[in-house]
Amino acid sequence: MDEDKSALVEKIIKDVHNVLAKIDELSSFEIIPVDTNYQNKSPVLHLENCLGLESWCVKHVYMFCYSELMNKYCAKQNSKTKKVSGVDADRFCRLLNVILLLNPELSTFWNRRRALVQNCVLEKSTELHFTRLVLSRKPKCNDAFSYRRWLLDAVLQDDTLSSNYLENLINEELSICELASDKCPNNYHSWNQRMWFINKLQAVEKQFDIHMFYIKEYIFSERWIAKHVSDFSCFHYRQFCMKNILKLNNKSWKRFEKMIEVRLRENFAREVAKNSPTYLNNSVVEMKLLLYSEENVIKNLLSLSTKKCNCVVNCVYLCRKLEVLYHELALNNELIKFYKYHETLWYHRRFIIHEIIMIIYDYFGLTRCNGALVKMHCKVCSLDNTWEKQAKMVRYDCDDIYSCTLFEVILSHERKFIQERRNDFDIYADRHERYLKFSEGLSGVM
Template sequence: MGDDSRPRRILADLSSALRRDPKIDEFDFIYCPEPVVNRSPVVLENHKLGLQTWSIKLLFNFVYKNLLKNTAAVKDLKSLHEFSCTVLLLNPDCYTVWNLRKELVTKRYIKADDDLKLATLIQTKHPKSPETFIQRRWLLQQLFPSSTSTSSSKRTQPSHHHHSTAQQANGNSFHNQHHSNGTPAHPAGSASHPADAFELTERHRQVVDREMDACRAAADRYPSNYNAWSHRIWVLKEITRLDTGVLLKELESTKSWVKQHISDHSGFNYRYFLIKSLSCHHPHEDVLRMIHEELVFTSNLIENFPGHEAIWYHRRSILTLGRECLQRGCCRVSYTTPHTLDYVKRIESPNGVEMCEDISDTEPLVQGEKEWLLLKDFSSASSFPGPKTSTSSSSAKMDPVDHAEYAAYERSISCAEENIGDALALLLHKEDLFMELLYKKCFKVDRPQLQRCIDSHKKWLCHVQF
């Protein structure tokens, strides 16, 4: 047909560009409302592929119409490959076309690795596309059929109705991980993932690293990218089976990411998932140390970015996890002994201040309680807002009692090397002190916003009875 000549030429140019440069790493639309005479709308330069906007509607209508017309009895797999690839570059949320790609993979016309590369290219333009992440999961199951669980394999068989169900299942899994106090759905060593029947090979590690990079790039391009972080968790659970080495590597690598995206709740939720997963099968003392380090990490973030609620919410999750670990008796710490509990009870009695002089400073937690009691009157007398400072035009200086407060809090952090259980218990106990010191130190920030965050955190502390 004469009307089809132009979209056919555009399709041929686009397919040729994809074949000519297998290292294409980015795709986007180039704003150009009117066609330029004798010039193709397809632009390929430095491994970057672009398509001028005037041709999008014309090309999509032509390709999609012909794709659906010939789907029932497709014999030309090459045309099916080109048509489906073009449609997905323009609109990746078409699950029918993704299912056609599944048929090409099962017929071995294309490799699963190649389709993963296409998905990565698509996500440079459409980083939040849920159907693309669902396709990635299906492709990974083809690469590692023995790694993924039987239920997951059944859930992601090629069908036109598969995507919505799989998306809901994976989405609910992510939601439950971060909005409940339950344990991960598949902790290492559980019946779903027998640790003694699985070994993480070099091939696994290469693919996992590639998936982590793809998810990281998608999260960079779209803030709070739920689908990217959900896929990242799925890879850890189904492909690595919550391998300790991979979890620790992810915990370290995401630290710099959340520093650069301090308002992204999803990134902090992912760190909580990592620590929660590690707590299920890691040595107890190491778990407490990880929680302690995360609290110190969030303290530093809040001091630098005090008005960002995402950090405060993450801190609450870690505080709750720390309390749960201590209450479960994850390690033998002095605060759980009747001897120490008796000291604490006596310290908080009406004559506690006087008897503090008779308490041995060798008891780390008791010494911390002693410091807390001596500072208690000051903390309760200090009103929010309004730090007590000796101010000058350029800076504010702490009063001597502020230095004592700060020293007490610093000791609760530095004593981690001596007894991590006591150190964590002290941090949990001194949360009010942390907020008081924070308000005094952050005198150059937006005070109303900081005040709202502190008030909200104090209400939460009262609610959970820390």
């Protein structure tokens, strides 16, 4: 590279560094498509809270920074022997900033930033802001998300975190994940980051109300899927939120129903009564489910089968899980009717139906093996009899399990919905029926 180009690149690196000095105010970085430098001015643009770089200089800047980094700071002969001095560290950071903004898919340079953080050359808070700039342009950059997780893991291990700082950290992380998801559809990197962060917050749940946090995320996911019905990554996150909702205590559960403005038990009782077997009075069934305790609800819905396991069943958990699943099924019904021919909605429906069927199987200690239902021995009940030879798995009588009320209700509901969608010429209705028959093993009853 000739001297004129080198001088220009040095000027660009310096200008970028000066803008990044105000990194707390920056929100995004972009490459601006400009073919030639007509006005003979700096290609580094700083407008409001945005940093930009004109595209005509990207190749020269990238090659200059990459060559110097690899030859001077990342060479094998220097990696173990040479320590970076204060002046070199400043130069090193400037080059890393520029090259990772241009091409963040370079794990080697992210690892170098980790070393600088460990040596207290870079601050964790500043690095979190820097990754936001990177993700504003490359919202699917896995290396940036991985580096961000490393930083957050180190920050959350600090026992001296104030409640205000933790609240700001949570809001910032959720905002970045939402921004990345909004910029790029089916961005599983951002949704995985969001799930990882929520799981990580369980370690500091004493400092804030994590149950309220679960409720807010559940409501957020419902709004998101209503606007992005083809984004399966979000539906996967929705399933994650549904499982977190089941961790709520009694007080939080009442608050949850109030915030979503839905009476879950009433909706559940109405759907069960509507699809109950013909020999049962629908109004009586609905009234019983509204008045019964959780234990009586479970016994009533599974009354036609015999449970041989002696373990105590958490009926409150099972009843709430059914209420959430049927609420989700009702939402799925509306979305499929309103947004026709979206395969993602049908995939999410498979999850809901599978979870309902698994509640029945788990309640009676059943599992599907080689296409057949088999009875499994409860490991908890058998702890005192471990010396006895374990009996072989035997084929289970499917007629018994299929005769329980809950199974008949869900089968009746799916038959009606499939026929309704088939009449509307939705090709996914036939696919859903085949899934129930061959994947869930319901070919004999569908």
